[in-house]
Amino acid sequence: MPNQKDNLPSFASSSAQAAEGRKASDGKMEKIVSLCKRRGFVYPASEIYGGFANTFDYGPLGAEMKKNIKDEWWKRFVTGRDDIVGLDSAIIQNPKVWEASGHLSSFSDPLVECKKCHRRFRADKIKEIEAKFHLSPRDVSDRSKLDLMLEERAMIFCSEGDGHEWTDVKQFNLMFKTYVGVTEDSASTAYLRPETAQGIFANFQNVLQSTRIKIPFGIAQIGKAFRNEITPGNFIFRTREFEQAEIEYFVKPDKAESEKRYRYWIEEIENFYIDLGLKKANIEIREHAREELSHYSTGTSDIEYNFPFGMSELAGIAQRTDYDLGQHEKFSGQDLKYFNEETGERYLPYVVEPSLGIERAMLAFLVDGYDESDGTDGRAEGEVTLRLHPRLAPIKVGVFPLVKKEGLPEIAGKIAADLRRAGTTAFYDESGSVGRRYRRQDEIGTPWCVTVDFDTLKDNTVTLRDRDTMKQERIKISEAISSIQGKLK
Ligand code: GAP
Numbered sequence: 464m465p466n467q468k469d470n471l472p473s474f475a476s477s478s479a480q481a482a483e484g485r486k487a488s489d490g491k492m493e494k495i496v497s498l499c500k501r502r503g504f505v506y507p508a509s510e511i512y513g514g515f516a517n518t519f520d521y522g523p524l525g526a527e528m529k530k531n532i533k534d535e536w537w538k539r540f541v542t543g544r545d546d547i548v549g550l551d552s553a554i555i556q557n558p559k560v561w562e563a564s565g566h567l568s569s570f571s572d573p574l575v576e577c578k579k580c581h582r583r584f585r586a587d588k589i590k591e592i593e594a595k596f597h598l599s600p601r602d603v604s605d606r607s608k609l610d611l612m613l614e615e616r617a618m619i620f621c622s623e624g625d626g627h628e629w630t631d632v633k634q635f636n637l638m639f640k641t642y643v644g645v646t647e648d649s650a651s652t653a654y655l656r657p658e659t660a661q662g663i664f665a666n667f668q669n670v671l672q673s674t675r676i677k678i679p680f681g682i683a684q685i686g687k688a689f690r691n692e693i694t695p696g697n698f699i700f701r702t703r704e705f706e707q708a709e710i711e712y713f714v715k716p717d718k719a720e721s722e723k724r725y726r727y728w729i730e731e732i733e734n735f736y737i738d739l740g741l742k743k744a745n746i747e748i749r750e751h752a753r754e755e756l757s758h759y760s761t762g763t764s765d766i767e768y769n770f771p772f773g774m775s776e777l778a779g780i781a782q783r784t785d786y787d788l789g790q791h792e793k794f795s796g797q798d799l800k801y802f803n804e805e806t807g808e809r810y811l812p813y814v815v816e817p818s819l820g821i822e823r824a825m826l827a828f829l830v831d832g833y834d835e836s837d838g839t840d841g842r843a844e845g846e847v848t849l850r851l852h853p854r855l856a857p858i859k860v861g862v863f864p865l866v867k868k869e870g871l872p873e874i875a876g877k878i879a880a881d882l883r884r885a886g887t888t889a890f891y892d893e894s895g896s897v898g899r900r901y902r903r904q905d906e907i908g909t910p911w912c913v914t915v916d917f918d919t920l921k922d923n924t925v926t927l928r929d930r931d932t933m934k935q936e937r938i939k940i941s942e943a944i945s946s947i948q949g950k951l952k
Contacts, residue, residue, distance in 0.1 A: 547682070
């Protein structure tokens with residue numbers, strides 16, 4: 464079980480923490496965390512038992528939004544293309560998979576523990592902060608000079624006073640161990656997958672044989688991955704359980720071909736975020752330095768987003784060469800080569816891998832869309848509009864009767880039911896003033912609202928209101944429904 468101090472959700476609870484977190488993120492993260500909890504996007508997991516170590520549950524709106532992100536990814540990269548097929552492999556695989564992939568020996572972070580407060584941190588992160596602020600490890604006398612973020616501060620200052628006293632660096636393997644079956648010994652030890660990618664490599668021949676797909680092609684998968692992170696944090700940004708969306712794109716074993724596809728995938732993934740609403744100005748591509756590369760990679764670029772806690776990784780695109788298939792061939796004793804029937808060539812393909820985290824994408828979309836009015840745009844100062852892309856918004860349409868009488872609720876109820884039947888999430892709301900109902904929908908990112916009023920009884924028209932412009936148009940009921948569905952395509 465993670466230690467108790469680790470149990471505190473980031474950007475929450477204790478007022479001292481909250482105060483520092485506010486300073487660090489200009490309050491935006493705290494407001495987003497609070498909105499997520501209040502409106503049902505994200506809850507701290509096991510909250511009735513005091514929470515559990517940076518673990519989160521996704522409420523009705525969060526579950527919907529997460530599903531929308533995954534659906535958009537799947538439609539764009541799997542069903543929308545003829546060169547990529549999907550897969551859904553097991554979380555617990557034969558442990559040999561992790562021996563072959565190198566995760567058992569190399570998937571570790573350097574760990575240090577403070578001898579005074581017993582908190583554990585990644586040694587490389589501490590070094591990074593010391594370098595960033597030109598700190599010597601013991602130079603912690605004047606705290607006020609340092610504009611550190613909450614988590615950086617915890618790495619520099621010990622809660623027992625002054626600086627930390629570190630143990631020597633130990634390598635800490637990030638894989639979660641478990642036992643399969645009724646005995647708990649080394650023969651029954653297994654691991655929760657730390658990435659979805661290996662299930663793809665292990666099925667390479669199965670997919671080839673069952674689909675007869677030809678190189679270049681990709682195998683895509685969305686699923687849970689687990690890492691016993693030393694320092695999880697920043698809300699849903701770094702957690703120990705998360706979802707990945709990964710593609711292993713197999714190409715001819717040729718450096719130039721791999722490089723070409725690598726550049727293509729960097730652009731494709733960047734466009735995925737931009738097309739779903741992230742502002743380009745908030746995105747950067749960062750190429751890894753040689754010493755930063757993972758054990759399998761000959762080139763990696765991160766797509767980074769300007770989060771309130773700093774520029775941080777959203778996705779990684781890596782050239783994995785034939786490392787993984789080569790390793791699985793060696794450890795399984797199976798021939799995993801690709802055979803080109805036309806040329807008679809037989810080879811282990813190279814792989815380019817675009818990999819992204821669903822929760823990080825969700826956090827970036829929430830941060831990018833969060834807009835607090837300054838009172839000059841027709842909204843009251845401080846009113847929040849979540850400017851989510853309509854296809855990501857958990858609810859697409861709010862449907863309101865102007866009043867709760869004279870048949871208006873029945874008409875509005877039927878419009879909401881028709882929308883739902885056609886696959887468009889709709890929320891019926893008859894409580895409070897219409898202005899209040901608009902604001903409640905703006906805050907959760909609902910792009911359109913339909914209001915049924917007394918004119919509806921005469922001419923079958925309704926008011927269609929747009930979240931971003933707040934413009935309202937008078938439109939026939941049937942046109943309102945088809946206009947909304949058209950905009951979602
Ligand atoms: N198969 C390659 C791979 O797993 P990675 O850079 O370790 O590469 C890919 O992970 C993506 O998974 C990251 O860009 C990030 O979006 C997401 N991710 C990784 N660790 C995470 C964590 N602890 N919490 C949330 N998302 C995480």
